Amino acid sequence: MTEFNKDKIKVIIADDHPLLREGIIKILSLEPKIQVVGEAEDGAQAIELARNTDVDIILMDINMPKINGIMATKIIKEEKPNVRIIALTIHNQEEYLFELIRCGISGYVLKDVRPDELIETIEKVTQGECFIPSSMTPKVFEVISRLSNRQEKNDDTFDLTPRELEVLQEVALGLSNKEIGEKLFISEKTVKNHLTNIYQKLGVTDRTQALLFAIKNNLVAPSNKDNCVGKN
Numbered sequence: 001m002t003e004f005n006k007d008k009i010k011v012i013i014a015d016d017h018p019l020l021r022e023g024i025i026k027i028l029s030l031e032p033k034i035q036v037v038g039e040a041e042d043g044a045q046a047i048e049l050a051r052n053t054d055v056d057i058i059l060m061d062i063n064m065p066k067i068n069g070i071m072a073t074k075i076i077k078e079e080k081p082n083v084r085i086i087a088l089t090i091h092n093q094e095e096y097l098f099e100l101i102r103c104g105i106s107g108y109v110l111k112d113v114r115p116d117e118l119i120e121t122i123e124k125v126t127q128g129e130c131f132i133p134s135s136m137t138p139k140v141f142e143v144i145s146r147l148s149n150r151q152e153k154n155d156d157t158f159d160l161t162p163r164e165l166e167v168l169q170e171v172a173l174g175l176s177n178k179e180i181g182e183k184l185f186i187s188e189k190t191v192k193n194h195l196t197n198i199y200q201k202l203g204v205t206d207r208t209q210a211l212l213f214a215i216k217n218n219l220v221a222p223s224n225k226d227n228c229v230g231k232n
Contacts, residue, residue, distance in 0.1 A: 008035040009126050010054060014046035014069065015039075015061040015088070020111070024059065024088075027115045034122060043067030050076045050083055057122055059088045060105075062096055070099055077104035081205045084125050088113075097132070106208050107131040128195070129176055130208045157219065159201050165219065167194040172211055172220040 011034055013021050021039050028034045038053050040046040044066040050058060058076065062069040073085050086107035087100050097108055106125045109118060110133060121131045157165060163184075170180040177191045184191075195207070204210045214220040 009033055009122060010035055010037045010056045011122065012036075012038040012040065012046065012049050012053065012055050012058045014041075014043070014049075014058060014064065014072065016041050016064045017061075024118075027118065028122075031119050034119065041065075043069060043072030046072045047075050050080055055083055056126055058083060058085045059109075059122075060085050062087060062089045062091055062100075070096075070103060073100060073105055074103040084206070086121060086125055086131070088118075101208060101212060104206075104209060106206060108133065124176070127177075128207055130206075130211070132174075158217070160198060160219070164194050164198050164201075167191060168198055168210065168214050169220050171195075171207060172214060 011028060013024050013036060015021050015024075018041070021041075025036050025039070028036050037055055038049040040049050042065045046058065046060065046064075046069075047067065049055070060069045060073055064072070067075075069087065069089070073087070076083055076085065081104070084106040085104065086109055087096075087105050088109050088111060089096065090111050100108065107121050107130060109121055109131070113121070124131055160168065166184060167180060170183060175183065177188050177195070180186075181188045181191045195210075198210055199205060202210055202213045204213055211220075
């Protein structure tokens with residue numbers, strides 16, 4: 001029986017192509033901070049593994065038999081909201097991205113990603129950050145702009161303080177905790193404390209959900225900067 005190291009990032013790989021799963025396992029096995037604790041060939045297996053395995057991150061393909069990655073993500077996030085899911089897919093269409101964001105993903109990575117970028121994304125998502133490829137950020141902000149134009153201004157700030165609103169805006173710009181701290185002249189620990197308060201007040205559990213909530217309720221202003229949601 002395989003023993004799982006509590007100090008490592010525990011990952012499940014869900015993809016219906018055995019060769020791809022094997023390749024990702026080989027890549028991740030070279031990273032001492034990461035341990036693959038399971039693999040699934042369809043969405044149903046991914047759900048079952050998530051229910052019965054101590055896991056931090058799931059790399060989730062979209063098009064899989066029995067239950068697709070979108071539905072599997074929705075079910076897993078409803079049952080185990082602390083598990084972070086990264087979509088690993090060939091699709092760069094925005095309809096997949098936004099459907100998965102609504103389901104609660106924390107990252108969206110294309111399958112042509114470099115090994116070092118995949119490992120970096122896993123590490124960042126584990127730390128509570130979200131990742132979307134910079135190539136897709138124009139599409140993201142096009143949709144954000146449309147939503148903003150359609151919605152009336154909402155004066156309800158959900159009891160967020162001015163500083164918490166500032167931090168939330170920087171999250172919308174895709175900045176890391178360290179970068180937010182440097183920009184606002186506060187420590188990274190203070191940023192994390194603000195984010196914890198924000199999550200509690202908005203009734204969400206992670207960065208991606210907070211950003212979606214903020215967009216829907218006009219708590220943040222859309223931006224045209226290329227690095228607003230994701231980074232290379």
